[in-house]
Amino acid sequence: MKQAKQTRKPPHHAHMRHAVRSDAPHYVVRRSKIHGSGVYAAREIPKGTRIVEYLGERISHAQADARYEAKGQDDGHTFLFVVNSKLVIDAGVDGNDARFINHSCDPNCETVIEGGRVFIEAVRDIRKGEELGYEYGLTWESTDDPDELANYACRCGAAKCRGSMLDPVPLDKQRKQKAKRKAAKKKAAPVRSKAQPKARK
Numbered sequence: 001m002k003q004a005k006q007t008r009k010p011p012h013h014a015h016m017r018h019a020v021r022s023d024a025p026h027y028v029v030r031r032s033k034i035h036g037s038g039v040y041a042a043r044e045i046p047k048g049t050r051i052v053e054y055l056g057e058r059i060s061h062a063q064a065d066a067r068y069e070a071k072g073q074d075d076g077h078t079f080l081f082v083v084n085s086k087l088v089i090d091a092g093v094d095g096n097d098a099r100f101i102n103h104s105c106d107p108n109c110e111t112v113i114e115g116g117r118v119f120i121e122a123v124r125d126i127r128k129g130e131e132l133g134y135e136y137g138l139t140w141e142s143t144d145d146p147d148e149l150a151n152y153a154c155r156c157g158a159a160k161c162r163g164s165m166l167d168p169v170p171l172d173k174q175r176k177q178k179a180k181r182k183a184a185k186k187k188a189a190p191v192r193s194k195a196q197p198k199a200r201k
């Protein structure tokens with residue numbers, strides 16, 4: 001009995017060690033094999049951990065378009081994050097380390113949008129030294145310049161790499177699909193109202 005007690009670590013010490021560990025930074029920025037700089041786990045990061053907020057200047061889509069399309073600065077290293085139809089975060093201005101997190105086709109992180117703010121969270125347990133990545137799903141239109149789109153080729157190295165950081169379906173096609181679904185619903189509506197009285201019998 002006595003021996004067992006002696007081998008147990010003092011609880012206070014254990015608590016201190018835990019406190020130090022959870023204060024340690026989650027990540028470090030260094031050169032990436034994938035693209036420019038990357039963000040790497042500086043320690044083990046458990047699934048569900050909120051790692052960092054995506055910060056930058058909060059602007060409209062029109063402002064973002066004017067800023068980058070006009071200047072022709074679309075070189076595949078975009079720092080624009082589309083939050084919703086009204087808001088874009090430009091991490092090229094007042095951005096933090098989150099802007100260096102690369103796209104991955106087999107991501108260990110995801111973005112969570114809460115009250116117009118964007119957070120990057122671990123979707124699985126991440127080992128120390130692993131590069132952090134999330135699915136960019138960049139929006140594009142089928143009328144976009146193919147040379148420009150080629151800048152968004154993916155070299156993440158994942159077994160299921162789809163070769164692109166772009167959303168699989170361009171925006172214009174997504175809109176068409178949505179319109180079709182709406183039209184189909186409208187057509188279906190009178191049929192449904194007819195069916196209802198039948199069901200009551």
Ligand SMILES: [Zn+2]
Nearest residue numbers: 105154156161
């Ligand atoms: Zn990939």
